[in-house]
Amino acid sequence: xxxxxxxxxxxxxxxxxxxxxxxxxxxxxxxxxxxxxxxxxxxxxxxxxxxxxxxxxxxxxxxxxxxxxxxxxxxxxxxxxxxxxxxxxxxxxxxxxxxxxxxxxxxxxxxxxxxxxxxxxxxxxxxxxxxxxxxxxxxxxxxxxxxxxxxxxxxxxxxxxxxxxxxxxxxxxxxxxxxxxxxxxxxxxxxxxxxxxxxxxxxxxxxxxxxxxxxxxxxxxxxxxxxxxxxxxxxxxxxxxxx
Numbered sequence: 714x715x716x717x718x719x720x721x722x723x724x725x726x727x728x729x730x731x732x733x734x735x736x737x738x739x740x741x742x743x744x745x746x747x748x749x750x751x752x753x754x755x756x757x758x759x760x761x762x763x764x765x766x767x768x769x770x771x772x773x774x775x776x777x778x779x780x781x782x783x784x785x786x787x788x789x790x791x792x793x794x795x796x797x798x799x800x801x802x803x804x805x806x807x808x809x810x811x812x813x814x815x816x817x818x819x820x821x822x823x824x825x826x827x828x829x830x831x832x833x834x835x836x837x838x839x840x841x842x843x844x845x846x847x848x849x850x851x852x853x854x855x856x857x858x859x860x861x862x863x864x865x866x867x868x869x870x871x872x873x874x875x876x877x878x879x880x881x882x883x884x885x886x887x888x889x890x891x892x893x894x895x896x897x898x899x900x901x902x903x904x905x906x907x908x909x910x911x912x913x914x915x916x917x918x919x920x921x922x923x924x925x926x927x928x929x930x931x932x933x934x935x936x937x938x939x940x941x942x943x944x945x946x947x948x949x950x951x952x953x954x955x956x
Contacts, residue, residue, distance in 0.1 A: 727790040734867035741772070742863025746856055776881045784883070789875035810872045814907055817865065821903040834858060890917075893936045899949025909946065 749768040753761040791805040825831035836844040837854045845851045869891075870884060877883045891910055898909025913932060920931040939947060 724790075731868070731871050734871045735864045738867030738870075739860045739864040742859040742861075742866075743856060744768075745863070746859040750859070751852075751855075773881055780881070782881065784878040784880035785874075787874040787879045793875070804876065806872070806875045810876075813868070813872060814910075817868075818903045818907045825903065830857075890932065893932065896946055897936060897939045899946025901945065901950050902948040905946055905948025908948065 745765060745768050749764040750761050753764055789804070789806040791809050793804065793806070795802045795804055796808070797803075823831075825835060833844070833849050833854050834857075836847065836849055837851050841851050844854075866884070866888075869887075870879070873883065873887060877887070890913060894910030894913040895906040896909070897913060898905030898907065900906065913935065916935060917928055917932050920928045943949070
């Protein structure tokens with residue numbers, strides 16, 4: 714809970730909760746890489762996929778044993794009153810999520826394209842063996858990628874909890890649709906990921922107003938359609954195979 718038993722003032726409690734989410738998820742990301750990915754690196758097959766899925770199931774089971782399945786109502790850091798924008802009701806938390814997403818997108822775009830760390834990550838993602846021969850510490854880069862991505866998942870949970878209620882299951886559907894939006898926009902392009910997610914959300918809302926039962930069908934039909942014609946996404950870089 715972000716109130717810490719009402720022992721900590723509201724703003725301080727929110728900041729502590731955010732720091733805890735980032736820190737704990739970053740640590741779990743490191744553990745995931747060390748336990749579930751690195752031991753299977755370079756081996757044939759998809760063993761690392763099953764190991765990461767198993768890691769997630771174990772974490773969920775431990776969480777259920779400690780906290781149970783009951784969702785928890787979490788107060789929003791910016792209030793819960795509805796704001797009217799052009800006749801449309803929007804919660805401050807939703808506006809905050811959009812602002813944070815744009816800031817993170819800009820930050821990632823800068824880091825990946827303008828810094829040595831970002832260039833090292835791109836090199837490792839392209840060809841880890843060649844990157845290692847060029848003097849890049851591929852192990853450190855991989856750990857950094859897992860820690861940062863897991864910490865961002867914690868940030869997403871912190872922002873989403875006041876809207877969807879905090880539970881051990883709240884991230885599954887959102888994560889699947891978020892990944893789908895990123896695939897539509899292009900996984901290699903941070904701006905494309907945000908635009909793809911926004912487009913997917915708009916489509917889902919429009920279909921929900923028309924026929925709610927067709928919402929999931931429309932969303933994943935769009936994903937299939939885009940990937941059929943643009944496998945790297947609408948804004949992703951085309952893959953060129955050199956021979």
